[in-house]
Amino acid sequence: MSQPTVPPVESGPPVASPPEPSDSSVAEPRWHGVMREIVGGSAMISVLAVVLAMVAGGILIALTDDKVTAAAGYFFARPADLFKAVWDSVSGAYTSLFQGAVYNFRRPGFIAGIKPLTETLTFATPLIAAGLGVGLAFRVGLFNIGGRGQMLIAAACAGWVSWSFELPYGLHLILAVAAGIIGGAVWGGIVGLLKARTGAHEVIVTIMLNFVALYLISFMLKTPGLLQAPGSNNPKTPAALPTAVFPDLLGPQFNLHWGFIFVIAATVYVWYLLNRSNLGFQFRAVGENPNAARVAGISVNKMYVYAMLLSGGLVGLAGVAQVLGTVTTGFSSGIDAGIGFDAITVALLGRSKPWGIFFAGILFGAFKAGGFAMQASEGIPIDIVVVIQSLIVLFIAAPPLVRAVFHLPKPSGVRLRRPRAQTAAVTK
Known part of the structure; x- marks a missing residue:
């Protein structure tokens, strides 16, 4: 007997079981x-x-x-x-x-009420400049804590030019500003050169150069014929000539001067340098990974020198703002006012980004300006x-x-x- 034939079963395409949901298979919006x-x-x-x-x-x-x-003594009552x-x-x-x-509502009129904001911007001017210098070094992987020394050298250079020559107004101011920036750049460039040539750590070198600058300027302030005012026994410099002083930005009733405009220009320059220039690309590459940058053909040692030159010059601009803007009657060895170290905080708060540093500097300027008012009115x-x-x-x-x-x-x-x-x- 023949076996009954079983009709073949038509088989369709294999049906895949639905995959189990997992983090890698679910797309995030x-x-x-x-x-x-x-x-x-x-x-x-x-x-x-x-x-x-x-x-x-x-x-x-x-x-x-x-x-x-x-x-609190009778809290429960x-x-x-x-x-x-x-x-x-x-x-x-x-x-x-x-x-x-920011604004004092107790003062009559808008002009009087807005004066605290101008004080904030005045305090912020050197903080922003020094913060830009420290932040630029951070982006290259360097820790510049030599702001005090760079400011002192810049202040000495700018101050000496400001009272030693009688020049036309615009030329005199430009030369004084340039002298201060160059002085700070040279003092910062020493750090970069030592790191590039000898491998010396920039933290140690900047700390040592802070003391070198402090004692050097202190000596010069006590020596007639150097920085000491003629006929004075006090360690103080002569007053800057009017042709080398930053002009008032909003009028004589405010302390805000054109140094703030210089700081805005410096912020734009640093932003362009880091984000739009070839040198800035090399800076960022060295800061991210110096070994990879070296393999890619970037001269890491040159970047260290260039970065510290620019960093010192920007910090030097802070010293210039102190001498030619805030203090115009002569200065002493305390001209830095702790700004060199406050700049580290400003750079950290601004995440080493130019515009972040700019607004962080304004915030810390507000703390400085408002702190005095808080102490005077509330006794805090x-x-x-x-x-x-x-x-x-x-x-x-x-x-x-x-x-x-x-x-x-x-x-x-x-x-x-x-x-x-x-x-x-x-x-x-």
């Missing part, structure tokens, strides 16, 4: 990545670091206020008094800070402002801490992933 980059990026970290520092500063203001301490005292203390302090740095120690600046550096140096406090996402730092189907289509 592009706007999610953009928002994560904005919210968790370095700019937001800098802003929130300032916010955290202001909050911490407010706590310190409240803890050091006598009225808050007195109200009348707790509202403590909260009111804390609010009055902190709000009064920060209101005075704003009125001393100006050291609180220094504490706030220090806390800003602390929070900027610890981005994971800021992200943890505000629950910020971590930026990806890479391009957004595509679905596998799109990736396969692209590869084909």
Whole structure:
């Protein structure tokens, strides 16, 4: 008997089981990545670091206020008094800070009210210039903490030109500014040259050159015929001639001078140098990876010298602004006013980017201008402002801490992933 035949079963195309969802197969919407980059990026970290520092500063203001301490003594009897005292203390302090740095509503008229903003910009002028110098060195992988020495040498060079020659107004000012910038550049270039030729660490060299410049200028200020004013026994220079002084930018009623315009021009120049020029590309390449830059044919040693020359020149512009703008009656060895070290904080807050440094310098100028008003009107120690600046550096140096406090996402730092189907289509 023959076996019954079984009709063949038509088989269709194999049906693939749906893939299990995974992180690599699910494409992230592009706007999610953009928002994560904005919210968790370095700019937001800098802003929130300032916010955290202001909050911490407010706590310190409240803890050091006598009225808050007195109200805390009977907290359980009348707790509202403590909260009111804390609010009055902190709000009064920060209101005075704003009125001393931006606009004073208590003064009659707009011209008088806006004067605090001009004071902020005046304080910010040398901070921005020095911050640009430090930030430029950071981008090349160098740590320039020799701002004090570079400012002192620049101030001495610009000051000497400003009172030693009688020249026409425009020419005299240009020569004095150029002398200061060249002096700072030479003092910074020594660091770059030593690092390039001998491998000396720039931190050690800049620290040593700070002391060399300080004692050299102190000696010259005490020696007649060098920097000391004729007929004076005080370690102070002569006053700059009027032809070598920065003119007022908004009139004689304000202290803001044309040095601020020079600083804006310097910011534009540094931005163009780093982002649009061949030299800036080499700077950034060396800063990212000097070994890879060397393999690519870039002379790393030359970049170190060039970077420190430019960095010292920009810091020297800060010394010029101090001598020819803020102080025009002669200066002493304290002309740097700690700006060389404050510039490190400004560069860190600005993420070593020119325009970031520009606005960070204005912020720190506001702290300086408003701190005096806060101390005068509320009796709060100006050291609180220094504490706030220090806390800003602390929070900027610890981005994971800021992200943890505000629950910020971590930026990806890479391009957004595509679905596998799109990736396969692209590869084909």
